[in-house]
Amino acid sequence: MSESERVSGEGAEPKEIAEFRLEVRAWMEANRPPDPGFKLPQSFLEVESERQLDFLRAWQRKVYDAGYLGLDWPAEVGGRGDPAKRQRIVGQELARARAPFLVNAIGLQWAGPTILVYGTDAQKKRMLRPILSAEEIWCQGFSEPGAGSDLASATTRAEKQEDGSYRVTGHKVWTTLAHAAKWMILLARTDPSAGKYEGLSFFLFPMDVPGVTVQPLVKMTGEGGFNQVIFDNAPMPADALLGREGQGWDVALTTLLFERGAAEGSGGGQATASGESVRALVSVAQRARRETGFAADDPVFRDRIAQLWIEEEALRLSALRARVPELNADRPQALRLMNKLVYSEYNQRLSELACEMLGPDATLWLGDPCAVDRAEWPRAYMNSFGMTIGGGTSEILRNVIGERVLGLPKTR
Amino acid sequence: MSESERVSGEGAEPKEIAEFRLEVRAWMEANRPPDPGFKLPQSFLEVESERQLDFLRAWQRKVYDAGYLGLDWPAEVGGRGDPAKRQRIVGQELARARAPFLVNAIGLQWAGPTILVYGTDAQKKRMLRPILSAEEIWCQGFSEPGAGSDLASATTRAEKQEDGSYRVTGHKVWTTLAHAAKWMILLARTDPSAGKYEGLSFFLFPMDVPGVTVQPLVKMTGEGGFNQVIFDNAPMPADALLGREGQGWDVALTTLLFERGAAEGSGGGQATASGESVRALVSVAQRARRETGFAADDPVFRDRIAQLWIEEEALRLSALRARVPELNADRPQALRLMNKLVYSEYNQRLSELACEMLGPDATLWLGDPCAVDRAEWPRAYMNSFGMTIGGGTSEILRNVIGERVLGLPKTR
Amino acid sequence: MTRIPTNFGFTEEHEMLRQEARRLFAERCPISEVRRLADDALGFDPGLWKELGSLGWAGLATGEQYGGAGLGFLPLALLLEEMGRRLVPSPYLASLLASFAIDAGGSSTQRARWLPEIASGTRIGTLALYEPAGGFEAENVRATAEPAEGGFVLRGQKRFVLAGASADCLVVPCREPSGEVSLFVVDLPARGVTVQGEIGVDPTRRTARVALDGVHVACEARLDGSGAAALERTHARGFVALAAEMVGAADAALVMTRDYAIARKQFGRQIGFFQAVKHPIVDVMIGVELARNHVLGAAAAFDHTPHAAEIPARMAKALASDVFATAVRKGVQLHGGYGFTIDCDMHLYFKRALWSRATLGDGPHHRRRLAAALLDRDAAVAV
């Protein structure tokens, strides 16, 4: 088998699917945008500038217009009502083509699918199409300074007014894309007298109202892309409510399942084509000079690279196996709940290993003319913590898996 | 430097100490007993038979008679009142000479030192000398079926009688050497109405009274050496009490400090001469056949062996550094409290690595004519769990260190 | 592009087999039975062995033309996982290796001669994997086959021969004067063959030393195909068969530890409350599930893309070896003092893990080959 075949995404496919894949692949090849001439972010978590945003919106729009987004969403909201499988194929081919990522990821992967589950018809009609077209960017307002892992402790208040509308006061943090967002999925407390979980509600909050202050935060890489958002009596219409009042925690858990890759239905597939990362690692190993030659010739590094390859392949196989219920009979939720945990830690070890192999060359930073791959690897290693912390820290996810999948007693 | 020098125990020593070391070394060389012709246990945790016991008692007696035990115990109880350093040297030279271990380890290392701290003059006079001479073997009655890591939950009851004596009823487990012991250090509840900690007392219990049943337990290696002990209204005199009634938990914590190597004053040094283990591992690596030759030539195993060497040396240096208070100013307790944890896990990884390198050869067991080193390595790997579990599991010790050394909140 | 089916080729028939296997082994091989057989001279239950034969499971993957069920590798992997879960002491794996070898190296005549009896369970086969000098690959073979009147004379020492003392038929790699390795099938007992049971760390798995001291075999006893190639194919299948068993056993060790963490209380709480107990259990579960992915993937590869199965097979054995080792290491540790005794069943899994990791290549062994396939242009392994 050639290298390109070895790292491909899927098992043997029915003819129609294989044809669809080839069609997408050809389109990507023909339409992938050229290098814009300025630094692009590594993922949607690091979008800083207007020009980055414009470029990425235009690209997502192009993919949508070509008919490759929202494939598994209903036609009446802008989708195509196809099986989820086709959307996954688009995601895989996007990654394979090394095309830019889809910038409205929070809308496509978390907000949209949640609205599809809990939204009224009016909400679906209004919200979903602009998610696909990237006309309206979404952000997520779950975490607070005092409620990071313990999301249910959120204290941001949504106070109901006489006319049924709400006023929001509070403080959200780690709000990726808030600076660009038209909408926020917001977890807020509507009933402070109710229990910790029962007092929460879930809203589709319009960011362009008065009383909203977005302050950029800077990541350890020096990059922006996430923010804190301060609400000072900000107004929100009655129909911003998603689901029922007091149902917020349940709705948020659904969102978290999408966020952790534990449920299907994202409008645009995640960029997780298999083989991509280890292939990049191999390229680093072949260029990384060690005392004994190149890292690719050093048995100690070879052993670690092989281990990562094994894990990457195991993750790829998870995607196949997750769709055969009988092969998950003993622990139906396991593969889905562990996906984000395993991937994020694998990814962290992989990017750290790349830095290790590169040695001093990995200590050069963005802007240095000799930096290897524009300092991609130390940057990727630092950014990898975004994934092991955000969307449920690895520590919290181990609790979740232990409790929900294995029935171990709750640690709290 | 030659190999034998590289693995030696101590730093440069004052002349008198160096002379003492040479004297001990010469004595060991001349007096080390020959192979008895039957299987000896790997440590005092695995003593099974009468003949093993007799052989080992005789050896300890010989060491004591030569003046090399109890060096740092007072002369009036059978010791010599020397500095602790000399006793350590004996321990190191015992290990260096590959002499048999000292069988009355619980007496020498845990019971004796505790009696020295808390005992009355009468108790010291009565108990200590026969510990040194191995005339009276000791065992430890702390753990219970329901109180393993949570020792303070002990429910074994010591009920005070009108004449001031006690009656003991209860169940102790993992009681090493109980089958051979004349005495037990016993943690028992004297006041069930008092608090969990306050209701405990500490006793020097005579094993040869009615109402005591010793049932051997068998380890996963198939070896014996530890037991459960069932007390059915067993009598115990008033002067069996060590310390005050209700002071048992404090006394037991002192014992645990000795047990975990966190305090000095043991009557006979532990067999932890540095270099011994990695040296043995190297010998395995040089004989272990791998696909590419010997494990000693395989860079992946070489890397792991070197890592263990680094850790072994770090442990050796701990022993030196622990005695310079200024070099421990920031965390005075750290080195001592972490010693058992680090050593036991290092030892477990080392013995597992030996098994890995040996491959199929490590799957042959005691009695097979082709078993490498009489199956020492799989046996050592299995026995290594005795140390990561007994005397405070690794998990509990991490709590203890986190709480006592780092001031982290208690996990309970 | 060469790909396995997206559902691994899994069918309802496979599911029925899996359930049936789980039921049967739960009933016929509870841990009390494993303990009984651990002390038994023979080391397995001939009744259960016979039943596996009559269920058609001894020849599950063997072609129908040779008396097998011809169901392929995937159901075999599912069956082996269930056997591993119960640590079923059985010559099953031994016989499987023999049938793989005869299938890979034999002419159709030779297959027809030996496979049906093995597939029916009438005869127990085995493959001589190791020699005293170590290694199981063709290049490690030092036993010799000298041409002699009407056949060959075999000489050499073999070790760690699975079920060696029970086998009726031994497939043995020997080196011919040309330097080539060939596979010979020796019906046992045979003059010149001495079988001596080994005393192994794992009492649920019996192995033997086999001495070949001038063993005369007929020409037809030499399998027609290249011995080296046949061995390679056999080994790859062996990696996955053993990995499947290991995944089942690791899963059982995990469940046992999980159950103990729920049942056992300390400090007034179930110990599974404590993350120092909970998180290692979760990590073991994750490892077991990932290793299971590889077993399924590799099994499907043998069924659908056999020319590209070596890499998945090595991945399965490498990961299963590490995961099983961790599962039992944590298993003993988290059971505390009890886990360290022979009363706790964990030690049986612990010993099986030691044996299984060491046999047919461990993590470092297979990762070395995988790295070559990934990193070296001129890798010998087909990727």
Added chain:
Amino acid sequence: MTRIPTNFGFTEEHEMLRQEARRLFAERCPISEVRRLADDALGFDPGLWKELGSLGWAGLATGEQYGGAGLGFLPLALLLEEMGRRLVPSPYLASLLASFAIDAGGSSTQRARWLPEIASGTRIGTLALYEPAGGFEAENVRATAEPAEGGFVLRGQKRFVLAGASADCLVVPCREPSGEVSLFVVDLPARGVTVQGEIGVDPTRRTARVALDGVHVACEARLDGSGAAALERTHARGFVALAAEMVGAADAALVMTRDYAIARKQFGRQIGFFQAVKHPIVDVMIGVELARNHVLGAAAAFDHTPHAAEIPARMAKALASDVFATAVRKGVQLHGGYGFTIDCDMHLYFKRALWSRATLGDGPHHRRRLAAALLDRDAAVAV
């Protein structure tokens, strides 16, 4: 038998120095100052540098006959640990490497010429460690020194030169036509030397690319001793100097994480209650203490058994590299979202760890040499 003193040769004088250093850096280099200097063009505080000179610390280990304090390596290690703790941006380590090299390679005349000014802090020295082709050992040197009238002409490229843009004096290894490597001392600025600051991941540590484009130096600029031998001795001291700094910095990262685990509450508890937070912090502490043991042991070895110091030195750098990497990995992770921002000081330690691990050999690099010393009879390393 060659042994270090049982107390590492530690004295009251060392203790006073340690306390004084801790006090001084706490006062003069709080984290706000580190942040200021991270954005500063020069990258360090010349006032503090001058003060180190006047305290005699720039020449702490330099012999008294060359203007140093002659206190030996142990107090130097203690001082560097305190600098690491505060991430003190300083050309100290650079100048130290230069003085090690001149001390190791220079004749007494050469030492007398350069060491006093470095020891007094009047001039900043540095050593050119790397070249574009990688590696810092003598065999990696490709820069050349051609004999020319009255001296030599140096040509080549050097990278990752510590404090390169601030240095007054550069020790540079070059290869002579004979193939031997020699060390040359170049007073800066010099014609033909171009220094270009690198943009590094660690803003508290400045490095530079240095181009030698036909640099004329006098005969006396070539250090008399064997360049390879001098480099080896210099590197070994460099391993421990850097390891000492790393241990201090790792300890600070540990303490910061510990403090956060006590201050931060989630689920109604201090997060340090949770073993998933507590136990990794404990493991980092254990690693830091073990690495500190090796730094002390190696420092004592330079002072008392210098012929047997290479192994302890490599152990110190190997362990410190891994421990510091773990300390900051856990440090960021356990600080949660905050730890991932530039507002949290952890990122400064994280970046220092990346730089420090990569420089002067990481864990695998040194373990490879250690394994050779332990396992190979004909090891090049003196054990």
